[in-house]
Amino acid sequence: xxxxxxxxxxxxxxxxxxxxxxxxxxxxxxxxxxxxxxxxxxxxxxxxxxxxxxxxxxxxxxxxxxxxxxxxxxxxxxxxxxxxxxxxxxxxxxxxxxxxxxxxxxxxxxxxxxxxxxxxxxxxxxxxxxxxxxxxxxxxxxxxxxxxxxxxxxxxxxxxxxxxxxxxxxxxxxxxxxxxxxxxxxxxxxxxxxxxxxxxxxxxxxxxxxxxxxxxxxxxxxxxxxxxxxxxxxxxxxxxxxxxxxxxxxxxxxxxxxxxxxxxxxxxxxxxxxxxxxxxxxxxxx
Amino acid sequence: xxxxxxxxxxxxxxxxxxxxxxxxxxxxxxxxxxxxxxxxxxxxxxxxxxxxxxxxxxxxxxxxxxxxxxxxxxxxxxxxxxxxxxxxxxxxxxxxxxxxxxxxxxxxxxxxxxxxxxxxxxxxxxxxxxxxxxxxxxxxxxxxxxxxxxxxxxxxxxxxxxxxxxxxxxxxxxxxxxxxxxxxxxxxxxxxxxxxxxxxxxx
Numbered sequence: 001x002x003x004x005x006x007x008x009x010x011x012x013x014x015x016x017x018x019x020x021x022x023x024x025x026x027x028x029x030x031x032x033x034x035x036x037x038x039x040x041x042x043x044x045x046x047x048x049x050x051x052x053x054x055x056x057x058x059x060x061x062x063x064x065x066x067x068x069x070x071x072x073x074x075x076x077x078x079x080x081x082x083x084x085x086x087x088x089x090x091x092x093x094x095x096x097x098x099x100x101x102x103x104x105x106x107x108x109x110x111x112x113x114x115x116x117x118x119x120x121x122x123x124x125x126x127x128x129x130x131x132x133x134x135x136x137x138x139x140x141x142x143x144x145x146x147x148x149x150x151x152x153x154x155x156x157x158x159x160x161x162x163x164x165x166x167x168x169x170x171x172x173x174x175x176x177x178x179x180x181x182x183x184x185x186x187x188x189x190x191x192x193x194x195x196x197x198x199x200x201x202x203x204x205x206x207x208x209x210x211x212x213x214x215x216x217x218x219x220x221x222x223x224x225x226x227x228x229x230x231x232x233x234x235x236x237x238x239x240x241x242x243x244x245x246x247x248x249x250x251x252x253x254x255x256x257x258x259x260x261x262x263x264x265x266x267x268x269x270x271x272x273x274x275x276x277x278x279x280x281x282x283x284x285x286x
Numbered sequence: 287x288x289x290x291x292x293x294x295x296x297x298x299x300x301x302x303x304x305x306x307x308x309x310x311x312x313x314x315x316x317x318x319x320x321x322x323x324x325x326x327x328x329x330x331x332x333x334x335x336x337x338x339x340x341x342x343x344x345x346x347x348x349x350x351x352x353x354x355x356x357x358x359x360x361x362x363x364x365x366x367x368x369x370x371x372x373x374x375x376x377x378x379x380x381x382x383x384x385x386x387x388x389x390x391x392x393x394x395x396x397x398x399x400x401x402x403x404x405x406x407x408x409x410x411x412x413x414x415x416x417x418x419x420x421x422x423x424x425x426x427x428x429x430x431x432x433x434x435x436x437x438x439x440x441x442x443x444x445x446x447x448x449x450x451x452x453x454x455x456x457x458x459x460x461x462x463x464x465x466x467x468x469x470x471x472x473x474x475x476x477x478x479x480x481x482x483x484x485x486x487x488x489x
Contacts, residue, residue, distance in 0.1 A: 070320065070368050071333075077303065077322035085296045090289050098293035105300045106324050113318050113325035119467060120328055128330045128467040128474065160474060165337045165463050166350055169475035179469065204297075236327070 008261060009092040012099070012251035013048040015268060016082065017041050019247055020061070023240030025076060030064020033057075051087050058083035075241040078106060082248065097204055099252035103225065103245065104200030111194045120190065123183030130182055131172045132157055135235060138282030143181055149173035192231065196224045200252075222260035225249055229267045234274045242271040314371025315462070315480045330474070331464040336367040337476065340381060341459040348458070353381075370462040370480035378484040381457045457484040 021038040025031060037057050040047060047053045062080055065072055085098035114120040119128075130136040131145070131153050140150065153172045160170040199221035206218065225245060233242040246268040253261045307323030310316040317333035318325030326332075338353040356363055358380040365373040463476040 070365055072320070072322075074319075074322055074324045074326050081296050081300060084299070085293065088292050088295060090292070094290060094293040098296045101293070101297040102300065105297055105304075109304050109324035110326070110328070113323065113328040117318060117325070117329040119330060122469050124467040124469040125328065125330055127469050127472070128465075131472075157474065160476070161335065161337065161465075165339060165352060165476045169473045171471065171473045174472045179472070183469070 006261075007092070008250055008253045008255075009095050010048070011261070011265075012095070012247050013086065015243070015247040015250060016086070017048065019240065019243045020057070020079070023243060024079070025061060025064045025068070027064040027068055029067070030061045033060035033064075051090065054083055054086035058087050073238075073241075074106075075238070075244055078102060078244055079240075082244065096252045096254070099248040100200050101204040103248050103252065104197055104202075104204055107193050107197035108201060109197075111190060111197055114190055114193070120186050123179060123186045126182040126186050126189075127174065127179060130178060131174060135237065138278060139235065140178060142282060143178040144175035145173070145178060189232075192224060192228050196221065196228060199224060203252075219257070222249060222253065222257060222263065226260075226263045226267050229271070233271055234278060237275050239271050239275060242274075243268055246271070310369065310371075314369055316369045316371070317367075317464075320368050330467045331479070333368045335465050336370075336479070337463045338363070338366060338377070339461045339463060340457050341461070343456050343458055353460075366462065374460060374462065374480055374482045378457070378460045378482050381460060381484060456486070459483050 017038045020034050024034045034057070037053070037060070041053070058080065061083055065076055065080060081102055082099070085095060085102070089095045089098055117125075119125045130140045130143075131150075137150060141147070156170040156172060160168050164170070199218050203218040203221055226249070229242050229245060233239070246264045249264040250261055250268075253264070303322040304324070307316065307321035307325070310321055311318055311323070311325075317331055317336070318328055319332045340351045340353055341348060342351055353363070358377070362373060362377055362380065366377045459481060461481040462479050464479045465474050466477050467474050
């Protein structure tokens with residue numbers, strides 16, 4: 001491995017420490033050892049080069065995840081896989097391949113589920129989120145939903161949850177403009193996620209020592225993933241997932257992909273700005 | 287596995303976990319959002335909004351009641367919402383230990399509370415938030431009532447076993463419902479994703 005300060009693997013390892021310290025598992029069984037391990041890595045930075053460090057990290061995180069596994073979000077699984085990758089991969093090339101394959105498989109599965117569930121392609125899911133989820137309130141207001149309609153929608157949703165689960169159906173107030181945008185947004189999301197999944201999986205196969213002989217027209221994968229982060233996380237502010245994707249993105253960059261690496265770093269930093277109450281500010285302005 | 291190909295274990299683990307998740311969704315009604323299969327943001331059925339409905343017989347009449355959040359215990363309630371196929375039998379069994387009553391909703395109106403009594407206030411909020419169904423569990427009912435002078439009385443929720451002779455209803459079945467959005471009509475309705483008949487006690 002190259003010892004350089006800005007080497008992709010080193011950079012990704014440091015980002016991983018930050019990710020787990022701030023957005024790791026809240027269960028004490030992994031929170032306490034995580035903080036200790038991150039503190040140790042700050043005091044003795046060279047320790048992040050040791051596979052044993054990441055193995056202990058993975059075991060601690062896994063043990064803490066086990067009791068809450070049934071309700072765990074998918075990116076917690078991905079975080080565990082990433083720790084395992086750092087623990088078992090001995091070369092930067094292997095780390096990059098593991099990261100690349102993880103992104104590819106995660107996005108391929110996400111696309112498959114969106115197609116299989118049948119509520120995404122017709123815009124139902126995003127419309128539901130826009131009308132019910134407060135994170136979408138600013139966007140909904142920009143597309144013609146009034147504050148009164150939003151309040152009425154929320155009230156109707158609560159009513160049906162507690163009184164009409166068995167027989168009731170509640171009609172939510174919407175606009176044709178919002179439906180159109182949500183349907184278009186659904187298709188765009190599907191296309192982007194499918195593209196990211198395909199590109200990263202192809203990139204994995206192309207550069208894998210056991211893989212095929214794919215030609216390289218895959219440099220745009222980084223741009224697609226960065227665009228996805230900028231498109232998704234200002235609205236659905238799952239900071240931990242965004243940071244994990246940026247970390248994996250950095251780790252899988254080739255030595256020549258310097259701009260992409262900086263792109264991921266900027267996105268990593270910008271994700272914190274996404275958590276500002278933009279939606280409420282937009283709603284207030286409108 | 288050589289040093290250079292060790293990374294292959296990671297995608298293999300991912301695919302194995304995702305396969306198990308697909309099986310659990312199909313066989314045990316696991317919500318696609320959970321289980322490590324990356325089905326988040328694909329459906330309105332995230333598990334959080336799933337509702338547990340009890341079919342109850344009271345004096346020969348059938349009623350449906352929403353099981354208040356956290357009953358009979360918070361972990362089991364959550365597990366049933368996410369993975370009903372696996373945990374619904376245990377919940378149905380536990381529901382036999384709950385006693386039911388048909389109280390007056392008006393008795394559940396918020397009372398004026400002595401300032402600073404946070405324990406009572408918290409219990410009252412719990413009661414108020416759970417009093418959403420015409421039929422409520424005795425454990426919830428026992429949390430608040432008016433005494434003979436019309437004053438608010440609070441019994442903080444406790445785990446002591448209920449008296450068997452207080453039973454006036456029995457659970458016939460337990461179901462889990464999940465919300466579905468229809469974009470064309472812009473309506474949300476609930477559909478049943480899992481149902482089980484409750485085990486009946488021998489006389």
